[in-house]
Amino acid sequence: MIFEIDKIVFRPQDIDLSFSPIRKDLSIDTFVLGAFNPGLTRLPNNNLLIMVRIAEALKEPVFNDKIHSIRWSEHGYVLDGYPSKEVDISDPRSFMINTGMPSPIMGLTSLSWLLPVELDQDGLEIIKIHYDKIIAPDRTSQEYGIEDARISRIGDKYYMTTCTVSSERHATTLFKSDDGLNYTFSGIILDHQNKDMLIFEGKINDKYYALTRPLGSFYLQPGIDSLYKLGPTINLASSPDLLHWKPLDNPFLRPRKGVMNINRIGGGTPPVLTDPGWLMLFHTVEAKGDIGIYRTYRALLDKDNPEKIIKLIDDKPLLEARPELTDDMKDQIYITDVVFTTGIVDSGKHFIVASGELDLACRITHISKYIMDT
Numbered sequence: 001m002i003f004e005i006d007k008i009v010f011r012p013q014d015i016d017l018s019f020s021p022i023r024k025d026l027s028i029d030t031f032v033l034g035a036f037n038p039g040l041t042r043l044p045n046n047n048l049l050i051m052v053r054i055a056e057a058l059k060e061p062v063f064n065d066k067i068h069s070i071r072w073s074e075h076g077y078v079l080d081g082y083p084s085k086e087v088d089i090s091d092p093r094s095f096m097i098n099t100g101m102p103s104p105i106m107g108l109t110s111l112s113w114l115l116p117v118e119l120d121q122d123g124l125e126i127i128k129i130h131y132d133k134i135i136a137p138d139r140t141s142q143e144y145g146i147e148d149a150r151i152s153r154i155g156d157k158y159y160m161t162t163c164t165v166s167s168e169r170h171a172t173t174l175f176k177s178d179d180g181l182n183y184t185f186s187g188i189i190l191d192h193q194n195k196d197m198l199i200f201e202g203k204i205n206d207k208y209y210a211l212t213r214p215l216g217s218f219y220l221q222p223g224i225d226s227l228y229k230l231g232p233t234i235n236l237a238s239s240p241d242l243l244h245w246k247p248l249d250n251p252f253l254r255p256r257k258g259v260m261n262i263n264r265i266g267g268g269t270p271p272v273l274t275d276p277g278w279l280m281l282f283h284t285v286e287a288k289g290d291i292g293i294y295r296t297y298r299a300l301l302d303k304d305n306p307e308k309i310i311k312l313i314d315d316k317p318l319l320e321a322r323p324e325l326t327d328d329m330k331d332q333i334y335i336t337d338v339v340f341t342t343g344i345v346d347s348g349k350h351f352i353v354a355s356g357e358l359d360l361a362c363r364i365t366h367i368s369k370y371i372m373d374t
């Protein structure tokens with residue numbers, strides 16, 4: 001699809017790394033590998049806020065016959081080195097450590113922190129980069145970074161979920177805000193290897209609801225006659241207080257056979273309430289090479305029973321990567337075919353949608369409210 005307004009609004013070169021939390025402790029050259037996957041919300045002053053994931057990486061990670069990664073510790077940021085002959089670096093975002101352990105051990109080529117960036121009302125121009133409000137690791141559960149914020153506005157409060165990465169756990173955490181700009185940490189709300197948690201922007205039958213996406217190291221094969229493929233699924237959970245979550249018993253959205261060569265599926269934007277029902281955008285990954293092809297699709301859920309999918313469009317993508325959008329960043333591109341949609345705001349006549357493009361930059365797209373009719 002081609003949209004009238006579809007552009008990159010924030011790039012790695014827009015960032016002043018003198019404000020980097022990492023550089024306070026490490027006197028080593030780093031660069032912005034990506035400024036991407038932005039949470040999105042509207043501030044009380046009617047401007048938009050994108051909460052951008054900044055993946056900061058070492059310019060020269062390999063020295064002394066070791067590959068190095070950045071880690072937060074109680075004594076500040078430190079470097080860990082692993083013998084080059086013991087790692088697999090086929091994925092530019094991570095490396096696998098060959099330890100002989102029964103489970104794979106992963107290292108990251110970057111450490112992520114969150115940067116609030118204020119945009120104008122249409123999300124097309126930068127108003128202010130809020131370096132004074134950076135959200136960076138400050139506890140062991142975040143030792144390898146904070147990733148992929150999603151922001152839900154419920155009433156006059158803002159709730160932001162993030163993925164925290166550490167050797168302790170790969171978990172989902174909650175931050176709260178009264179103004180959409182200043183956030184306080186509320187704790188871990190989903191435990192090990194549960195990503196892409198998206199809180200509905202409103203209660204349903206006096207409960208909070210969220211999309212979740214638990215991961216695992218193996219999956220059991222569905223029956224031969226099953227309509228579905230194996231692999232991660234998008235599930236639903238409910239909560240009385242946003243802190244304690246009960247997974248719903250039935251599976252929610254699973255990759256179907258016969259649609260395309262999908263090997264992963266996960267949430268995209270927090271579901272927003274429209275006249276016909278809850279609109280949700282989600283992503284799929286088509287198997288191709290080491291990374292795959294990420295696309296954005298959509299679904300409409302019943303207003304009173306979000307388990308009921310009114311309409312599902314998983315055969316025609318809403319968004320795909322557009323090479324022309326990143327043509328001016330050719331020398332920075334390290335993966336292709338990836339759009340990862342992470343935020344949506346109702347702007348009256350249309351939706352404003354925020355995505356990460358190529359794990360590199362932030363993309364804003366204005367999309368018709370009739371996207372479920374096509």
